[in-house]
Amino acid sequence: MQTSRLRLKAGLFTNYLVHGFGMIILTQNLVTLAHHWQSTLTVASFILSGIGIGRLIAYLIMGFISDRFGRKTTLLIGMITYLIFFVATPLNQSVALAYCLAILAGVANSALDSATYPLLAEINQNGTSNSVLLKAFISVGEFILPIIVLFLTEQKLWFGLSFLVPAMILLVNLANVLTINVKDAKETAAVAETSGLKLGFAKKSALTAGLFVYGYTSMAVMIWFTQWITIFAKKIDFTVAMAHFLLSLYSLGSISGVIIVVVLLKRLTIKKELFLTLNAVSLLAITTITLSTNETISAIAAFLFGFSAAGGLMQIALNTLLSIYPKHKGMLTGLFFIFGSLASFSVPIITGLIVKNPSINLMAGDILVALVGLAVAVIMYWALPKEKRANTSLADAREDINRIDAQLIDLLEQRFAAVDDVHKFKQNGQIAIKDLDRERQVLDNVAKKTKNKDLVTYNQDIIQTIMDNSRKYQASLK
Structure with a gap:
């Protein structure tokens, strides 16, 4: 299982190294490709928009395939479509087919994203840092490709070799991924649902729109x-x-x-x-x-x-x-x-x-x-x-608790001050100190207000203890 997980992670990161090539390979060869397609630079630049079209078309579809038919299936779709793009683009001389291949590159990008981000979360619980590492591998690919293009230009070699280098890497990685049992590599982490950041309506609306x-x-x-x-x-x-x-x-x-x-x-x-x-x-x-x-x-x-x-x-x-x-x-x-x-x-x-x-x-x-x-x-x-x-240490965590305890003590003193008023009203109205209906209402309210539902029982026990002590306090009052 550990070997499968390591191979899978290596395969995912390698895909994004290749994706780094794919993101800039058309632009790095754009002038040459424009001549190759017998078109102008303006027309050639429009071909680049096909990548965005492919992504727009494919994101929801690939997301469905990933959830319905499995991450590996979607991953393979992305790798194979990218392979077709890298091999066919330098050989093609048609503008129309070039646009279709650009769309295919966008589909490949969507498929890789739809499979890779969920897989990284399922391989282990460190999905966020692994996602950032994907960005690093993309950057490595973007760093290497211009050097390759410059070398080919200076040596007067065929520009298509810059496409075949990532194609070869992808082909080797495809053999690796095909032989991995993805189910063995997974280690699904249970993620607790939370209520999210608490923001006012105006801040939440503005931030949501801004982030999109x-x-x-x-x-x-x-x-x-x-x-x-x-x-x-x-x-x-x-x-x-x-x-x-x-x-x-x-x-x-x-x-x-x-x-x-x-x-x-x-x-x-x-x-x-x-x-x-x-x-x-x-x-x-x-x-x-x-x-x-x-x-x-x-x-x-x-x-x-x-x-x-x-x-x-x-x-x-x-x-x-x-x-x-x-x-x-x-x-x-x-x-x-x-x-x-x-x-x-x-x-x-x-x-x-x-x-x-x-x-x-x-x-x-x-x-x-x-x-x-x-x-x-x-x-x-x-x-x-x-x-x-x-918190980075036990001492830090305990200091946090001490600070929260100080706040709780202040709140408890305020609560007991309110209990004094309750006791006076009960005495004037000759009402019994113990009110079971009121206590049930309080405990029901605790359950509703507790955001982390795993803590409901514990919070209710704490509040029940506070109410028990409130009754004792009222009984001690003259």
């Missing part, structure tokens, strides 16, 4: 950069090597960002502060890239942009959304990624129209997208309550 918008902007800001930074850099007379290297620096920044964000979130309770800060850095970095004509400054900004925009912000936003509505995680995850799919579809169309006008700065629109993302971060900072510091 962020599902779009967090994807759009990265797609805009990764699809056009190389072409943009060449237009402002950067060297060919630097134009490609900017994307590698972005990917390197992303990998660094993922690692540091995970470490910070494990050690400190600064989620909303970190989210706001990184979005601000993202806006500053993309503005610098857009306005700078200095290669060194742009290189530093590209690294910082990857560090911030692609360092796990999307995962933080999604986890925040799920913490608000924990009973509808599957539906909300799908909806969140659908907004990302809309970005995959719309950004290539928008940028394809912009590139027609050479007087417009191609990267300027990405500043606007980053600005909207920062606005959502401000909403999150305003709406979310201050996070409770996580």
Whole structure:
């Protein structure tokens, strides 16, 4: 069972290494592909929108297949469709078929997501950190591919080899996944339903809407950069090597960002502060890239942009959304990624129209997208309550209890002051101290008000003890 689990995890992470190739492979070869398809750069850029179309079409379908026919089935669909895309795209010379293959890549992405995220939760209980690691593997793929493309260009080798490298990795991994018994690898964790974050209606509504918008902007800001930074850099007379290297620096920044964000979130309770800060850095970095004509400054900004925009912000936003509505995680995850799919579809169309006008700065629109993302971060900072510091030791936990006990003592004193008033009214009305109906009402109310239903019996016992002592106190009063 342990061997199957390790092989499965290795297979899932390898798929997302390949997915990192797949996310930027069309853009990294876009000029060559445009000639290969005998089309213009504008038409070729429209082909990229097919990825978003494929994701939009497939997310709900693949989610159903994953739940109904199994994670492995959906995983294999994703791997096989991606394999077809990688092998067929460099061989194809038809624009129409190229668009269909782009749609197929979007379907593959949806299938991998629909199978992988549930599987990571079922393999062990550390699904969140594993999900962040997926982002790291994507970034590794995005870092490696531009180097491969640059090497092929300089050596005057066939561009299609950049497609066949991920295809070979995927083929080997397919043999691995086919021979894994997924049921043996699973270790389903029981997750207790909670009532979610307690927010007022205005804050809850604003944050929910904002996070769905962020599902779009967090994807759009990265797609805009990764699809056009190389072409943009060449237009402002950067060297060919630097134009490609900017994307590698972005990917390197992303990998660094993922690692540091995970470490910070494990050690400190600064989620909303970190989210706001990184979005601000993202806006500053993309503005610098857009306005700078200095290669060194742009290189530093590209690294910082990857560090911030692609360092796990999307995962933080999604986890925040799920913490608000924990009973509808599957539906909300799908909806969140659908907004990302809309970005995959719309950004290539928008940028394809912009590139027609050479007087417009191609990267300027990405500043606007980053600005909207920062606005959502401000909403999150305003709406979310201050996070409770996580206990890291027995002493910390006991200190927490001491603080809560002090609050309870204060509340108990207030309660006994109210008991004094009750006793006076009972004496004036010659009412018995013990009132069983009233006690039943109190205990019923305790059951209704207790959010964690596993604690109902314990809370009722505690309140019953308090009421017993209240009666003793009343009996002692003159």
